[in-house]
Amino acid sequence: MSCKVVLAQGISASYREELKNTIKSRNIRPKLVGFLANEDPAAAKYAEWTAKTCAETGVEFELRTCARNDLEDKIIEANQDAGVHGIMVYYPVFGDRQDQYLQNVVDVSKDVEGLHHKYVYNMYHNIRFLDEAKTKKCIIPCTPLGLVKVMEYVGVYNGILPHGNRLHGRVVTIINRSEIVGRPLAALLANDGARVYSVDINGIQEFHRGVGLQLKKHEVTETTLKVEDVLPLSDVVITGVPSPSYKVPSNLIRDGAVCINFSTFKNFDGEEIKKKAAIYVPAVGKVTVAMLERNLVRLYDYQNQDRAASA
Amino acid sequence: MSCKVVLAQGISASYREELKNTIKSRNIRPKLVGFLANEDPAAAKYAEWTAKTCAETGVEFELRTCARNDLEDKIIEANQDAGVHGIMVYYPVFGDRQDQYLQNVVDVSKDVEGLHHKYVYNMYHNIRFLDEAKTKKCIIPCTPLGLVKVMEYVGVYNGILPHGNRLHGRVVTIINRSEIVGRPLAALLANDGARVYSVDINGIQEFHRGVGLQLKKHEVTETTLKVEDVLPLSDVVITGVPSPSYKVPSNLIRDGAVCINFSTFKNFDGEEIKKKAAIYVPAVGKVTVAMLERNLVRLYDYQNQDRAASA
Known part of the structure; x- marks a missing residue:
């Protein structure tokens, strides 16, 4: 067993440190x-x-x-x-x-969670700024944003590739397609170049941006694939099933996969998954909170800019 | 049996006629x-x-x-x-x-169904105009609006009372609390003075505006009441359960009630309900379509006004 267990505490530390310094x-x-x-x-x-x-x-x-x-x-x-x-x-x-x-x-202007329609719409459409002059970055829904940061931290994003294409070649399965996390996350990762299988109880959709279409938005296609088909293909498996009884079938996970759980329940069997995964992140809550604070500081600045502009 | 069955075709006739004349x-x-x-x-x-x-x-x-x-x-x-x-x-x-x-x-500006957050928000807050000069009336979600028109047609709204208070004294049960029909309808009727019991599988909420608070918005309180408690109190029973097997228990309906079904399934047993109800409206689809067209003509005019203003 050579699985590395990575905790949210460690992942969020640099963000918390940065926030602390900025505020101070x-x-x-x-x-x-x-x-x-x-x-x-x-x-x-x-x-x-x-x-x-x-x-x-x-x-x-x-x-x-x-x-x-x-x-x-x-x-x-x-x-x-x-x-x-x-x-x-x-x-x-x-x-x-x-x-x-x-x-x-x-x-x-105060939505730190990034759940307002305007932010969600902009995220799906890969619109990254609120203004034409591109001075104000959009707020990104904070749990999906936190998951992106987790994926950067554990090396799923490839820093050698250009921004907006750093997941090129990655296959990701996301078990959850809620409007708050699963669907926006699938869109974000597809917009960054990944091929994403988005799983919910009604079936599996594939999110992908197509080859060479950098910075254009992703497309979604329905598939007839099953969890058994997509898990063995996936470099990364992300779960968010709100149930204490649900467990991802570890036997389907590919050797050396990155497994990330954002449910408050443990969707992976801790012992079993360590035999298959290269990296296991059992929870992400602390990263989400750090993103929330990051969004807050950004909105604080926008509010002051707006006040200065209208004064 | 003296129940009067009122069909949507008849209710919508005057609206369709008016639309036809306006357009022509x-x-x-x-x-x-x-x-x-x-x-x-x-x-x-x-x-x-x-x-x-x-x-x-x-x-x-x-x-x-x-x-x-x-x-x-x-x-x-x-x-x-x-x-x-x-x-x-x-x-x-x-x-x-x-x-x-x-x-x-x-x-x-094109939302004839009135389902955009702006319209839904304005409806809940009893904000009736889009502009400060009060030249542009808000679009009201069209199925709830259609149901209001049905209630006007069958005499539930009392024309002797002032606008905004014409349901004063009425008790209404609505079996459906969807965001598209049930909840907005409960708010609309409460804003017009009714006491509304809003029923869904999780329980019953009471929507009311309080005495003498004309034009202020309604309040919502949780109750521990059951369908057996509220149906016998209700002058009006409105149903929208999307299931072929669901039937309102006719024995609980008060003699002389007004019963209106907006589900595409028949939520009332036609024969049984006629023994209890004074007025029975088995379907409302045609009224909804008329409201859709009415909203369309209104939006058409707003779009032309905006174009003229910016020209």
């Missing part, structure tokens, strides 16, 4: 408000991590709890409060399409 | 593009109705079929085509949150 040297105090309107222990745990990381890096974090039916009004209040620079919500709240409605209620 | 007398030719990207027979039937009604009223209707993975690009193409005044999509396409993403891809 610029002497700024960006404020993030998190809304907790459910009783999901995973959400509460994520909120704890957020608070802890923010305290370390110098971000002011305020957790606001409320009944789910009051959440919309509370978000609007925070939208209008110039003292709040970033807003995040611990989902699921209603657990259905009403959550997606709420994602669009968060003002686009 | 103004000598305009608004164009609606419908996208069919599924193989749902109910969607195909709805498309047929749309085509037929449009032909009668003088609207140019073009049905475009495509693979679901090409739909986003096709919508964007229609967004950019000045010859297209309205766009609609026959849902479900992906049957999940990706559909809600697509609803926000349709340009707000």
Whole structure:
């Protein structure tokens, strides 16, 4: 067994250090408000991590709890409060399409999670800047962005290739096609050159950008492939199945694969996967929080630029 | 048995007549593009109705079929085509949150269905105009709007009361809390003064605006009530359960109730319900299409106003 287990703590360290230095040297105090309107222990745990990381890096974090039916009004209040620079919500709240409605209620200028339609649309269309002058980079949904950073850290991105093509030749399977993580991640990786098999209970879609089409957006095609077909082909297997009983069949994983789990449940059997994988990342939460803070600092700057421009 | 069965054909007649006269007398030719990207027979039937009604009223209707993975690009193409005044999509396409993403891809200025976040948000917040000068009325999601028109037609709205309060005193149960129909409908009716019980598989919420709060938005409270509790209290029962096996328990319906079904399946047992209800509306599809066309003419005018203003 020569599997290297890589922990989110280590992956996120350089980002946290950078954030800490930026905030300290610029002497700024960006404020993030998190809304907790459910009783999901995973959400509460994520909120704890957020608070802890923010305290370390110098971000002011305020957790606001409320009944789910009051959440919309509370978000609007925070939208209008110039003292709040970033807003995040611990989902699921209603657990259905009403959550997606709420994602669009968060003002686009304060959306640290990058879940507003504008950001999601830009990401799918590989539009990387908010303005024509290209001074403001788009916010990227933070869990997919965190997963990209994990993949950079463990060497899946090839730094020798040009930006936007650093996954050329990689085959990635993603088991999860949610609108919050799985589908945007598939698009991001395909936009960077990978061939991606996106798996959900209804079947497998292939996301790819085509040969030589650098910086154009990816295409999606339906396939009749099964998990048994795509896992043995995959250099990288990323899972996010929200169930304690689901386990990826380790026997189908290719020798030397990179295996990354972003579910709060352990989708890989820890002992079995170490016999097959070259690299195993059992969780990514801390990287996600670092990306959240990174987005916050970016939005803080945009808000100040806008205020200066309109003054 | 003295139940009056009211058909959508009759309810929609005056709207269709008005549309026809408006379009003819103004000598305009608004164009609606419908996208069919599924193989749902109910969607195909709805498309047929749309085509037929449009032909009668003088609207140019073009049905475009495509693979679901090409739909986003096709919508964007229609967004950019000045010859297209309205766009609609026959849902479900992906049957999940990706559909809600697509609803926000349709340009707000061409969204005849009123499903874009801006319209849905304005409806929930009882914001009735798009501009400060109050020259442009908001588009209201067309199935909920159609249901309001059905309720006006069958006398549930009380014309003696002032606008915005014409459902004062009415108790309405809605069995469906989708983001497309059930939840917006509950909000609309509560904003007009009704007490609404919104039923879905997870429980019952009460939507109400409170006494004397005319034109302010409704509030939502969770209840521990069951269908057995709310049906006997309800003057109006509206159903939209997408299942051929679901039937509302007729024995719980109050004598003389108004019963309206907007599901493509018959949620009421036709014979049983006639023994209890005063008014029974078995389907509303034709009213929905009329509202779609009404929204189209409105958007056609807004587009011309905007063009004139920027010329």
